[in-house]
Amino acid sequence: MKLKSQIIPGLIGVLFFASLFGCKEHEKKVLRPRVLISSDIGGTDPDDFQSMIHLLMYADQFQIEGLISSPYGEGSTKDFQDMIDLYEIDYTQLQRHAPEFPTPTSLRSITKQGGKDAAPFRGYTIPTEGSEWIIKCAKKESEQPLWVLVWGGIEDLAQALHDAPEIKENIRVYWIGGPNKKWSINAYTYIAEHHPDLWMIEANSTYRGWFMDEDSPEDLKGDAFYKNYIDGRGAMGQDFIKYYDGNIKMGDTPSLVYLMNGDPNEPTGESWGGSFEKINRSSRNIFLGGSSLEDKVAAYGTIEWRFEGPELEVPEDSVVFEMEIQNQTWPGLYLGDGIYGIKYSSKKPEKGYYKSSSAISELDGLEGNYISTFPWPGNASPDDYQLGANWYSDKVDETLFIEDQQGAKTISKYRNEFLMDWAERWKWLDK
CATH class of the missing domain: 2.60.40.10 (Immunoglobulins)
Incomplete structure (x- = not known):
């Protein structure tokens, strides 16, 4: 009886600690980064299709809360839906490796139409389905911020901030600027002038380190990565060749991999998605x-x-x-x-x-x-927009330039690392 009385408390203790461990494991899964993508997919540049394939192949690592179509041109939610159709074909194989992959149905349900036109001089117009979805997701109760990854025009975010400025407390933004900034300048200046306290990474040129491959090994240059690691793998692999003949561009993907590597709360640190510095003004x-x-x-x-x-x-x-x-x-x-x-x-x-x-x-x-x-x-x-304490952009150190692209080496130096990580995922789609 004495032995039994010792064993039972011991078992209770083991079960107690096991339950704590289980809770921690559950908490870890729940705390996958919350992301909302605003993309000009189907619009002026086909590289968003490549980035969307990359996103879907890593979808198990995120809580994807929104896919907003914000194009200049003919793009629409159908372009997202077409990519989800491909994902659905590959879904079973992907899920064998990670059960956290979201269902195609769940992804379709969060696909929303944003604005199709550039904002006027004042920087905003009227709410869209996309801007209202940004607000809804941002107001959701969570211990985590919502990462708004902008792969095109920033109009829908500007509209959301105009209509519900309080969401700034709950979101963090990584924007692929540069050419998108040129097309979206009125919306951008509205944000810089009226919401300088936004937490923002403004990547105007750093992102180009993703596809500027001068220093890459030969098997990662041009379309070599496609031929070596993508060709023949899954429906998404068959589709990939349609964009830039399989050459890796995916200029928007750095915003996603920023959350996969390094500490996303510290933009000045090292990350696959680049390293940035604080700026206190926008020229x-x-x-x-x-x-x-x-x-x-x-x-x-x-x-x-x-x-x-x-x-x-x-x-x-x-x-x-x-x-x-x-x-x-x-x-x-x-x-x-x-x-x-x-x-x-x-x-x-x-x-x-x-x-x-x-x-x-x-x-x-x-x-x-x-x-x-x-x-x-x-x-x-004296005309500059004065920014708050959490606005980051491309590093000015000239040793980090590639040609005239400021900060690009903060990404390109990891090219072998992040592409080979992706190559391992493509193996999941081998027949």
């Missing part, structure tokens, strides 16, 4: 009446031209002239009281030229130049 130059080659601005900075003309009886933010900048056309807007304006951001260092056209004679045929230089954010200007 902005306002030119009244035009600019010339004597005017230097920071690449990725905001260039704002304002012109005087007749007072019009049209709503503010009406498009009344056009500006051709670097062979692309941008809308010019009426700001009221006889003032007209347009914003632009260069996606790289460049010697730029612009020319306007309009039925309004005072706004027709205006010509000028500018020079954008690195590093970003460049020399301080």
Whole structure:
């Protein structure tokens, strides 16, 4: 009886500690990062399809709460749904290796349509299904922040912040800027001016280290990775060749792998998704009446031209002239009281030229130049947007540049590591 009385408390103790261990294991699974993707998939650049395949192959490591279609062009939620269809074919094989992979049905249910047009001068318009979904997810009770990973235009996030600014306390943003910033400049400047306290990683060029492969081993260059590790593996592998002939671009993927490697709470540290530094201002130059080659601005900075003309009886933010900048056309807007304006951001260092056209004679045929230089954010200007304590961007150390791409080496040095990790996952789809 004495022995039995000793054994029973011992068993109770073992079961107690086992239950604690089980709770910790459960907690660990629950604490997978919460992510919401806002993407221009199907829009101007097919690399989002590649990034979506990568996301789906690592979907077991995240709580995916939203897939927002925010394109410029013809993209829509159907492009997300088409990728989920491929995932569904591969789902059973993937789940054998990790039961946490989300069901295709659950992914379809969180796919929402965001805005399809660039924001006007003020930076926001009306709510979309996508912006409202961002708010809903951000307000969900959780011990974790919601990571909003923006792979295209930032309009839906700007709209969400305008409609529910309190969500800033619950979200963290990693934005692939650069070219997306150029197209989304009005929404970006709204956020920088009115929500400078947002927790933001603004990656204007660092992300390019994902696909700038000059220093890579031969088996990882160009389409070699596709031929060696993807070709013939699963429905997603068969689809991958459709985008850039299988060449790895996936310029949005650094936002995701940032959460997979390193400490995401410390952007200045090391990560597959790059290393960044705090910035306390966002470059902005306002030119009244035009600019010339004597005017230097920071690449990725905001260039704002304002012109005087007749007072019009049209709503503010009406498009009344056009500006051709670097062979692309941008809308010019009426700001009221006889003032007209347009914003632009260069996606790289460049010697730029612009020319306007309009039925309004005072706004027709205006010509000028500018020079954008690195590093970003460049020399301080009284026009700059002043940022809060948690805004991060590309490192200015020139030893971390690849060509003229600031900060790109903070990602490219891990190229072998992150691609070979992915290669192991492709083996899961072997027949």
